[in-house]
Amino acid sequence: MKCRCGRKAIYHRRQSGQYLCAVCFSKSIQKKFRRTIRKHSLVKRGDNIAVGLSGGKDSTVLLHLLHDLQKRRPFSLEAIIIDEGIAGYRDTTIEVAAKNCSLLDINYTIFSFHQEFGITLDDTQPGVSHCSYCGVFRRYLLNQKSRELHFDKLAVGLNLDDEVQSILMNLLRGDLFRFGRTGPYYKESPQFVPRIKPLREISEKEVMVYAVVNNIEVDHSVCPYASEAFRSDIRDFLDRMESKRPTTKYSLLRSYDRLFPYLQDQLTADVARCERCGEPTVNTLCKACKMLEDITDTGQ
């Protein structure tokens, strides 16, 4: 198959029926990325932006795309890397993350669960899943450190698949508070550094292909804890629906984005400060402090 430019196609985009060569494919991804940024005003001139970088495909591709964007508009870019303490996994992805930062001449800072909370993720033997701990502690650190380092925004590498999975998960769980926070740009209170998701309209597969085509070194290893059952079920279902009707994920995202303006104002809870650490929370204790307390209580 040929791309419409005449070059050999390397990718078939089922949603549109297009066959794309490496160059046209990359251009289309960059275009989509910039369109998402523009549509939701995610990056402004002079912004001081941190990327939550893991070394995996999503955040690494995001780092590269944001770095390219700097040529078009002036804003500053650094990376924050979280070391959860997952032996044999995170150490190698951090290496890849650091290498990409060096290649692009981007400053980065590493924060570890061990240093900040006194435990590694491997240490916890939780009743709740490792993924729950990790999610809470990661979000906590990314927000706290972005704020303390005076970043205006925290860019996260969530792609279309992540986004629609979350939308559906929260809906099926009846968690409308979280459902109302899955938008492209979410600013909850002065204590929260706004999170932006410039990859939310790009599918996981296309992020992967973009990394390959552009020789971006990413770590492809899978987190040993990555099998949270609920999200896997939702992922399988959405993948199956997408394979039958290749616009399903976009349609779900569009549905959500049309609902989002009503949700954002109506379904957010009041945000207080955690009694223990002062970080934002809707309860007396924030989730991270609650989890740390549970870990201490169970004598882990």
Added chain:
Amino acid sequence: MKCRCGRKAIYHRRQSGQYLCAVCFSKSIQKKFRRTIRKHSLVKRGDNIAVGLSGGKDSTVLLHLLHDLQKRRPFSLEAIIIDEGIAGYRDTTIEVAAKNCSLLDINYTIFSFHQEFGITLDDTQPGVSHCSYCGVFRRYLLNQKSRELHFDKLAVGLNLDDEVQSILMNLLRGDLFRFGRTGPYYKESPQFVPRIKPLREISEKEVMVYAVVNNIEVDHSVCPYASEAFRSDIRDFLDRMESKRPTTKYSLLRSYDRLFPYLQDQLTADVARCERCGEPTVNTLCKACKMLEDITDTGQ
């Protein structure tokens, strides 16, 4: 297993962990039915209500429950039966529907696709599925006839499963107009007779068990056209999720119901009159007239 009343349990409600005997099960369904009616003010004293009756389990159980409710508050109740013209299927369900009406001393009127549109569902050899035709023509007739016969409300037998399937289908299709119309009570314009769904919190399985336990004669045959692929996929997924987490369907309904008030005002389109038949539509021609035109054009 024993029911908490001491009688032998005939049903295990996984959501609550309860084991229920036939009497306690029936009472719980009647209670849930009345709670839904009360919560959304679905039936008022003096209302003139039509049930869209097919003879299948849902609409027949609805007829019986509404008939019971008449002992508690005065309102009038009749049934409208639609004969789509599905040989070997609808003729037998209509018999069952008529029998139930006679048993409960409820008036009914039968309207047929053949008489109203000049075609039976069996006659159509559509590019679109029979289910699409049927859905449009049924809704059209039920609304038009309810209005012409001066009913205040049209009660339809949609159960919890139907409801959450529709919610998810419309979301995945990106059809927010329909998504915004899946509530417990929907009144669009003076041309629309408000539709009420008193069974929307009762699962398909429990409707079935209620019919059996109360010796309600229902027709269990399956419509020969009932295999619309998209809804089947959604049904399978939700059933699988529910079997893993027995509150999934309720949670999804709750999510939706919390969103509904925002949607109802914001996501509805202006309703005009169909150029041809005068029935309500958002386009120039209503869907039924458009479909009839397509059928005529293709010379069926």
